Each structure stands twice: as structure tokens, then as C-alpha cells.
Amino acid sequence: MSTLWGGRFQEPADDLFWRFHASIGFDIRLAQVDIRGSQAYARALQSAGVLTAEEAQQIQTGLEQVAAEFAANTFTLATSDEDIHTAVERRLHELIGPVAGKLHTGRSRNDQIATDVRLWLMEELPALAALLRALQQALAARAEDEIDVLMPGYTHLQPAQPLRFSHWMLAYFWMLQRDRERLQDALPRVRECPLGAGALAGNAYGIDREALAKDLGFEGVTHNSIESVADRDYILEVLAWAAILGGHLSRLAEDLVLWSSSEFGFVRLAERYTTGSSIMPQKRNPDSLELVRGKAGRLTGNLVTLLTVTKGLPMSYDTDLQEDKEPLFDSLDTLAQVLPVVTGVVATLQVVPERMRAALNEGLLATDLADYLTRRGLPFRQAHHAVGQAVLKSEQLGVPLSQIPLEEYQAISPCFGLDLYTVLDYQASVEARNSLGGTSRAAVLEQLRAARRVLESDTGDDLPA
Numbered sequence: 001m002s003t004l005w006g007g008r009f010q011e012p013a014d015d016l017f018w019r020f021h022a023s024i025g026f027d028i029r030l031a032q033v034d035i036r037g038s039q040a041y042a043r044a045l046q047s048a049g050v051l052t053a054e055e056a057q058q059i060q061t062g063l064e065q066v067a068a069e070f071a072a073n074t075f076t077l078a079t080s081d082e083d084i085h086t087a088v089e090r091r092l093h094e095l096i097g098p099v100a101g102k103l104h105t106g107r108s109r110n111d112q113i114a115t116d117v118r119l120w121l122m123e124e125l126p127a128l129a130a131l132l133r134a135l136q137q138a139l140a141a142r143a144e145d146e147i148d149v150l151m152p153g154y155t156h157l158q159p160a161q162p163l164r165f166s167h168w169m170l171a172y173f174w175m176l177q178r179d180r181e182r183l184q185d186a187l188p189r190v191r192e193c194p195l196g197a198g199a200l201a202g203n204a205y206g207i208d209r210e211a212l213a214k215d216l217g218f219e220g221v222t223h224n225s226i227e228s229v230a231d232r233d234y235i236l237e238v239l240a241w242a243a244i245l246g247g248h249l250s251r252l253a254e255d256l257v258l259w260s261s262s263e264f265g266f267v268r269l270a271e272r273y274t275t276g277s278s279i280m281p282q283k284r285n286p287d288s289l290e291l292v293r294g295k296a297g298r299l300t301g302n303l304v305t306l307l308t309v310t311k312g313l314p315m316s317y318d319t320d321l322q323e324d325k326e327p328l329f330d331s332l333d334t335l336a337q338v339l340p341v342v343t344g345v346v347a348t349l350q351v352v353p354e355r356m357r358a359a360l361n362e363g364l365l366a367t368d369l370a371d372y373l374t375r376r377g378l379p380f381r382q383a384h385h386a387v388g389q390a391v392l393k394s395e396q397l398g399v400p401l402s403q404i405p406l407e408e409y410q411a412i413s414p415c416f417g418l419d420l421y422t423v424l425d426y427q428a429s430v431e432a433r434n435s436l437g438g439t440s441r442a443a444v445l446e447q448l449r450a451a452r453r454v455l456e457s458d459t460g461d462d463l464p465a
């Protein structure tokens with residue numbers, strides 16, 4: 001087998017080892033960015049006087065043809081193609097002859113792969129940001145439509161206080177907004193060009209790295225050749241972003257799985273996002289959301305994989321780093337599937353306000369009753385205690401708070417008056433929470449306006465620098 005590095009070898013690589021070691025099976029998807037990197041590098045070599053204009057031109061034309069073969073799916077792999085870099089160079093050599101061998105002057109696959117992945121991320125991430133934005137749009141649209149629907153809110157999964165269903169939807173809007181911002185924040189560090197770092201020590205041919213970076217659409221260059229080939233922190237940031245986002249989506253999925261159960265019945269998933277059982281004819285399972293929930297494990301696993309691979313590696317490049325690509329590809333592919341599914345589920349979800357209403361019980365208004373006493377001058381701690389006694393009384397009498405006679409209330413605290421019963425109202429409860437970020441109608445509408453503003457402030461399909 002002919003390799004790029006065979007000069008000092010007397011024995012061919014072991015077959016099994018060769019297959020174990022080859023990365024072409026997955027780095028082939030970097031073909032186009034790899035070729036773009038090579039074209040820019042050839043221009044840089046020409047500017048540095050390493051290639052003549054004619055040689056540079058031959059290389060450009062050859063690389064264009066290789067790119068066209070990949071695009072048309074006519075590129076044929078050879079068993080000697082160890083990785084995408086060697087595959088491209090091997091084919092270039094077949095097309096233009098020995099001048100192809102000048103392209104790798106001063107370059108290493110170490111700076112090449114680091115460049116490829118960064119270029120690939122610069123291309124892929126905006127599409128994911130746009131998918132994320134589409135989900136936020138769906139949440140905002142539903143929040144607007146369902147503004148008058150009330151439901152029990154939970155802490156510890158115990159009924160806590162009444163909420164607007166819209167308020168719950170917008171909770172996810174803002175969690176996803178921070179995810180979109182996190183992605184944005186990570187970009188400047190992706191957009192640093194490592195090309196010219198060589199194997200680890202730098203480039204000996206006087207190439208203009210800044211011009212090269214600009215040519216490739218990077219914002220600037222990396223400043224140290226050693227870390228340029230050794231670190232993968234920009235990939236870790238993307239994987240961490242994906243894992244955090246996956247966690248948010250899994251919580252959204254879990255809320256809806258729970259609420260679509262017959263015991264809750266707060267929502268019904270559109271049939272198209274559910275499946276049946278092969279044995280139980282009555283079943284309609286929320287598989288779409290269960291899988292979204294499950295994918296969070298995978299996204300977290302990918303982050304942990306690369307954190308573990310990179311810890312304790314000796315400087316600088318080590319082949320362990322080749323393990324960065326599969327988790328990265330997997331996380332981004334996973335999100336590209338998960339995000340549109342969640343958007344579809346949210347957009348087609350049927351809300352069942354009667355079931356939410358039926359799940360409201362007066363216990364959810366105990367805080368309002370304590371607030372009532374507080375407004376009548378009782379310190380909150382005492383008010384809390386008094387209402388706790390009222391709740392106990394309601395349990396003992398087996399009646400809701402609104403059915404306990406006034407005398408009983410007044411025996412607990414003389415601060416209770418006849419108007420206490422007007423407080424025991426779900427609408428009044430949500431409307432009372434009207435400061436910024438609360439669940440009153442006005443506060444939720446204000447929140448929606450803020451949500452619309454952040455959606456309008458960027459298009460989502462291109463991430464500004």
C-alpha cells in the first residue's frame with residue numbers, strides 16, 4: 001500500500017490496524033472544506049513564492065475537479081486512503097501528476113484537520129441556530145394563542161401555584177434563547193485559523209497566515225502553533241452547548257410526556273408525532289418526545305467522551321484527537337433531527353384547558369391567602385402559619401378552603417375577614433403576580449413582546465460575528 005509517509009518503512013501496515021486507524025469513514029464529510037483549505041493554501045504558497053503561477057493554477061484546477069467528483073458522488077476511494085487529506089492528495093496526483101506533491105509544502109495534516117473542522121463548524125452552526133430559532137418562534141406563537149389558559153404550576157412535582165400555560169411555554173423560550181446566545185458566544189473562538197501551524201512548530205516557508213485566514217473567511221489567526229494543533233476546546237464548547245440544549249429539550253419533552261398521560265390529560269400530542277403498540281390496541285405513545293428526552297443522554301455522552309479523550313494528553317498533537325470528530329458529527333446530526341421534531345410537536349399540540357382547570361385545587365391558593373393576611377398587617381411568617389392551620393382544618397373537615405366557615409378562620413386569626421373568600425380565585429391569583437417576569441396577563445404579554453424583540457433582532461440563519 002502506498003502511503004504519504006512510507007519512505008522509512010520496510011513493512012506494510014497490519015490490515016486490521018489499518019482499518020482501525022483509518023478515519024476516512026467519517027472524515028470524508030469534510031471533503032469540501034478540506035479542498036477549500038487546500039486551495040487557499042496553494043494561493044498562500046504562490047504568494048510566498050513557493051509555487052509558480054503555473055503550478056498553482058494546475059493545483060487549483062485539479063482540486064476543483066476533485067471537489068466536483070465529491071459533489072457528484074463519483075469520487076472513488078482507494079484502500080490506501082487513510083483519511084480525507086490523503087484521499088484528496090492521492091486523487092490530485094492522479095489528475096495532475098507530481099506537481100500535486102508540492103501542495104503539502106510546509107503543511108501538516110495536524111494543522112490541516114484543525115482547519116477543516118473549524119471551517120466545517122462555521123458552515124454548519126448557522127443552520128442549527130436557525131432551527132433553534134424556529135422552535136422559539138413556535139413556542140412564542142403558542143404562548144400568544146393560549147394566553148388565557150390556566151393550569152397548576154408545580155415545584156417538586158407537587159401542585160404549587162396557578163400559572164398561565166403561556167408562561168410555561170415562554171420559560172422554554174428563554175432557556176433556548178440562552179442556548180442560542182451561547183452558540184453565538186462560542187463562534188469567535190471557532191473562527192481562528194490554525195493553518196500555518198504545521199505539525200506543531202510553525203511554517204518555514206514565509207506564508208502570510210493572516211492573508212490565508214482572511215481568504216478562508218476566518219476572523220483571525222491562532223497565536224501559537226503548538227496549541228493550534230493540540231487543543232480541541234472549540235469543539236468541547238460546541239459539544240457543551242449541544243448537551244445543555246439537549247438537557248433543555250429533554251425537560252420540555254418530559255413535561256409534555258407527563259401532561260399527555262391520561263392521568264394529567266393537559267395536552268394531546270398530534271397523532272403524527274405518536275405511535276401505537278404492537279400488542280395493546282388502545283395505546284398512543286409519545287415516542288417523539290421520549291426519543292428527544294433520550295437523545296439528551298447521547299449529547300451529554302458525546303461531551304463527556306471528548307472531555308475524557310483530551311484530558312492529560314501530552315503536548316502537542318496526539319492521534320487520540322482523531323476521536324473528536326465522531327462525537328461532534330453525532331451531536332450536530334442529532335440536534336438537526338431533534339429540533340424540527342420538537343418544533344412540530346409544539347406547533348401541533350392540542351391544549352386541553354378543561355383538564356388543566358379541573359386540576360386546579362384551592363390548595364394552590366394558600367399563598368394568596370397568606371398574602372391577604374400580610375396585606376392586613378400580619379408579618380408574613382405568622383400569616384404563613386395561620387394559613388397552614390387553615391389548610392389543616394380543610395383537611396380535617398374534608399372541605400376546600402372556600403367552604404371553611406368564617407368563624408373557623410377567625411378562630412385561627414382575627415385578621416381574617418369576610419373578604420378572604422374573594423382571594424380564593426385562580427384568576428385573581430395569577431393576576432396578582434404582575435411584576436416583570438410574572439404570570440399575570442399583562443406580564444406575560446410584556447414577556448411576549450420581549451421575546452418578539454429578540455427574535456426580530458437577528459435572522460437566525462446567519463450568526464453575526
Ligand code: ARG
Nearest residue numbers: 023083109110113319321322
Ligand atoms: N486523522 C487525523 C485526525 O483526525 C488527522 C491527521 C493527523 N496527523 C497525523 N499525523 N496522524 O486528527
